[in-house]
Amino acid sequence: MSLITTLARLEACRTGRAQPAATVRHRHLSERPLVFVPLTTAGEAGAPLGALVGTDRYAPRLLAVPQPRDRDLRFTFLAELADVVLPYLDAYTEDVEAAERNETDPETGKRVKVEVELCADAPQLIVPSRAGVDFVRLLGRSMRFRRTAEQDPEAPYPAPPRVPLLGRWLTHFGERARVPGSSLLPAMTDLLARHWATGQSTLEDQHLGALLAWIDPPDGSTGAEAALHAELARDPEGQLMCPPAGPATDPAFDNKLLAPAIERYDRARTALATAEDGPEADDRLGELTAAEREIRELVLSRTLPTWEKVWQGLDLLRALPDGAHVEERWTRDRWSFTAHRDRIVAGEPPQPRRDDAVTAANKLAAREREQARLEAQEALDDPLVMAGRRLSGEAFAGEVTDVVMAYSESKRPSPRPLVTVRTEDRPHLGERVRVYRSLGGKPQAAEFVGWEAEDLLVLRVVDKMGRGKEPEAGSVPEKGDQLCFTLFEHEQRGGPKLPDPQETPWTHGGPPGEAAAEAADPLTSEDVL
Amino acid sequence: MTSAFDPGALAAEATDAILRDTLHGTHRGVVVDSPPGAGKSTLVVRAALELADAGRPLMIVAQTNAQVDDLVLRLAEKNRELAVGRLHSSDTDPYDKALDDLPNVRKSAKAGDLTGLSVVISTAAKWAHVKVDEPWRHAIVDEAYQMRSDALLAVAGLFERALFVGDPGQLDPFSIVGSEQWAGLSYDPSASAVTTLLAHNPELPQHRLPVSWRLPASAAPLVSDAFYPYTPFRSGTGHGDRRLAFAVPSDGSGPDRVIDEAAEWGWGLLELPARHTPRTDPEAVRAVATVVRRLVDRGGAATSERAPEEPLPLTPDRIAVGTAHRDQAAAVRAALAELGVTDVTVDTANRLQGREYDVTVILHPLSGRPDATAFHLETGRLCVLTSRHRHACIVVCRAGVSELLDDYPSTEPVQLGTLVKFPDGWEANQAVLARLAEHRVSRQP
């Protein structure tokens, strides 16, 4: 944690309110996000209990599984979820714009520009917490290898038609969420913690209720008090006043409320199955419906507070101005979304269980690039972030006190002006270290020449001054300019092209062979948990 | 030589076996573990020359440009006729200017310009961009334990077979983003190249250089026990072979006493009073600088097996200061400049990897810290810092590190299927501290 963040946290402790950790918003927010607040059953890997989901703050769709151990009921839940999520995604697949992409021509091996479609906007799924992101990933994994009756008439317990497709999309969102700076599937706690520093630890910031309490405490209460209340306060029945943001539920809720309700549901179902005549069945159906309604209400009671908090968080975030590079990163999310759309349209199989060597290496390299890009862009977009980089010696700001024209020693001399900057910062500069400033949105490089005094340093500008002997107007700093140089690069170079997976070298196990279609998870009779 | 074993013969035997497997073996790869100062560079140069002699086109992969240039110079030193290609990047100053004086070294940013040369050397990063129709018959991958698996993936298509050489005890490669999702996979891209290689090719011959020529007899057992518990090595020299003497007698101060202690025993600990400090603890930094200044001032002379009759002066370029963090190195440099000391190397553990000095002065990574972290406990960091010297290592540290280690919470997550890295940083730190405690000199401010 940088000292600047530490100071913000301590200031939050002192004032009882969260302090800004950013002056702009560093993540894209959709105008129409899909909020997803899931709950799961304790001790079970793939047994959702219910969810609130939707794009309308005032009309969420409630989904509940009255008996999570029942496979049919789970499938019903997943089918309903697909009914909400897939149309939302579909709406973004159709509206496209023309774009260009560099591709390697398979015949000539040259890089050529290809005209392709790019979705004009992309969907955004928002979950309350990081555990929610993991749960989306888990749901995706549990669904994408399922077979529908249409795919495989022999499949035992066929999945409802659109469930495998939903699994593939959720898997894609879950995987994209691992890319630094991406916004297809953000967790509200991460979004808030990026922009505010609270007076509690980052560990405690994982609690959405407590985090929001610090940022936006109710009237008459400090953030610390409100956070404590959100974390611990219980009603006379022993239930948390602010239920956990899920997907895990509070054990007291499970034991005192949910378990008896599920038991009543089971009893009603057994009773209905053994009903002997029509009127009796009608009565018992009524009881079953009542039991089911009770569980739905329980699920609603645990998800609605979180649902409201996610939207409250969105309000807070929307009040921040956009960071300048947010749009550019969102465009990358749009590319990612479009690419997955294309894979599905092309009939490609679902994502494999585990990445092959080449895919894993490509993903790691891409994420490292995105991490470096994110760090550079956030600093360029936000003086508070840049302040942290200046403090750590990775950047410096100051006033130009002198500019001396000089030229390179070559047949066609190019301008290499010497610029003296006065700064109170303490950058880690060594001989000929390169520094960069932003000029018209592009980085201009300079070399460190030396310190002239304790607060005076000399740089030699080396590029972006045009082709002529004399630099283009406005391309050389002028005396009196306030400038900020960074020791880190502003843009990321692409990495080397890795071999095709079919060309995996012997050091990494050799070619994986013919890609066998991933088998569905085995279904056993015990799978009815 | 007082010991019963003949280190020279032992090392020669190991080298012969390695070269036999490399030149005449049937396996596609050979792995060599080389502890600090065991003659890794000598081995690489020798293997390169023999492969070239055998008429096998060879590519060499190193990890940094400095390592590449160093290898080129060493090759040229051994055989000025050898046609060597230095493949470099298109950045400014891509290689050491000293290479320009070597007539048989051709330099280019394009691999195509270097075809037909006996040996072509470059960094892994540059090789990754090279495309070939016909792979090289042979490759040597240097510092293979510091190379990431994904970097090997990018270059492995360029060669048919390879000799992998490196030091498993130094700093592991790392990634700046999480890579947990691939933990446990044999080809985890963030693992070391050797880990992946051996996971897929467990039958490859694995060798070990058994003798450290750098570390003195006082240091090899500790470094071996603490950092290489399952692959021990010995010092190539005996206790009487290395001597460090000073013309100017001690003035009785802490720095002088610790210098004398280290001169006699190979280790010295200058302990400052316990206190929590920021990383650039001014007292500790000043203590490091003072020790260095006194090392220079007192007219040190180092006697070693290289010149048993004639002690060599301990000049500033034979002294290095090692720290954990860059800001600490910067603070020490500033303090040294104030004391008028120049030409002493001051760097972080990462940058000191592979380097060698007569005397090193180390600011202990845990000195003054309120908490230990995984970074500071990393085995490789301490291993690098305590294994750069030929004569003596002086550690500057605040008291209380032992308690800090005792209080270290250990609740590490465990990934299924991953190899447990040994030794544990905690254990290694305790072992080193226990030894240093025997050579403690306290300094009151």
Next chain:
Amino acid sequence: MPLPRTRGKALRQRLAELRGPDLPAKALDARALAALAANPGCKRRAILDGAGVNKAAVASALGSPSAFGQSQFAFTRGNAFEAKVKADGGAELLRLVHEKLDRRAEPPADAQVPDLAATGPEGRAARTALALREATAAAGTWTLLDHPMLALDVAGSPAFLEPDAVVVHPDGSWTVVEIKSFPMLDGSADPAKVGAAARQAAVYVLALEEVAARLDPAPAVRHRILLVCPKDFSNLPTASAVDVRKQRAVTGRQLARLTRIEDIADTLPEGTCFSPELPSDELTSAVESVPAAFAPECLSACELAFHCRDRSRAAGAVTSLGRSVRAELGGLTTVEDVLSAARGEAGDPEDPAVTALRRAARLRAEALQNRGPLATVDATTGGGRS
């Protein structure tokens, strides 16, 4: 770890007094022992655990009850899974041990499953020791010990531990088996949970080593344990070998260090007692008489954490924001010290921590006041800033 006899006895007496008259010592289970390594710098936790104080009861009596609980769904599922793994004479479990740890041995058939029933923990531990001896002697056979009982010396008193299972291999070596109900999904599992399971298994390994040491020749206790979990989304068992050498070393050291509780006890005023039945102010001052080392990680590892957090926050300790916060603050430990140093009102200007804080404060204030674009971002890309 065993203490000299007289010293051990005196310590036991002293710890019983600290616990409170007539209160039985809370039995330390493997989870509690493994948790010793979670915050070994905390003297409060060391003395309370060492004395067998019921920390949950103390926390409730102090008005900051702990928030640990288990859902009955998880509990039911865990039990059902364990029963399934051990069904049929442990055939599936033994098959997994053979496959993952000992493929060179004969596949298990006709494995022995001795009856370990006996009265009281001492009796059960003795019965287990006997069964282990017999199984080790019976070379060439597989033996499954279902819920054996092991005794481990903890600061002079025996702690009784009950692993899910111990398997004796045909070569006479012993393996600890941990059965957990979190899933192994495509071969990987939640690393935090696997870590906790490994630490717990390491305690069993240590206890088994005590038993083994009493046999001649001492059989090998394997340092790779078997972790059995449900596979993917099913309740079919799958397993993975886990190397617990590190965890074993850590827990061994922490157990050895538990003897320092005598030193801690010596610093306490005469008559100090941690009984939850004491009036709350007396209990509070007793608890406060031992220093704690609170860090946010305690919240998931110690029953007393909410109490300690309140105290830590009230004292303005910066570590309540996380251990790492202190790293750059040098000797400054409270919120007010740090802030006043940053404001230039206090602190030694020669101290680099103070210098850095002042620079940080200045840079932060500048960035917040002047939210207009810095020169790095020009007008075309700096939109939305001012």
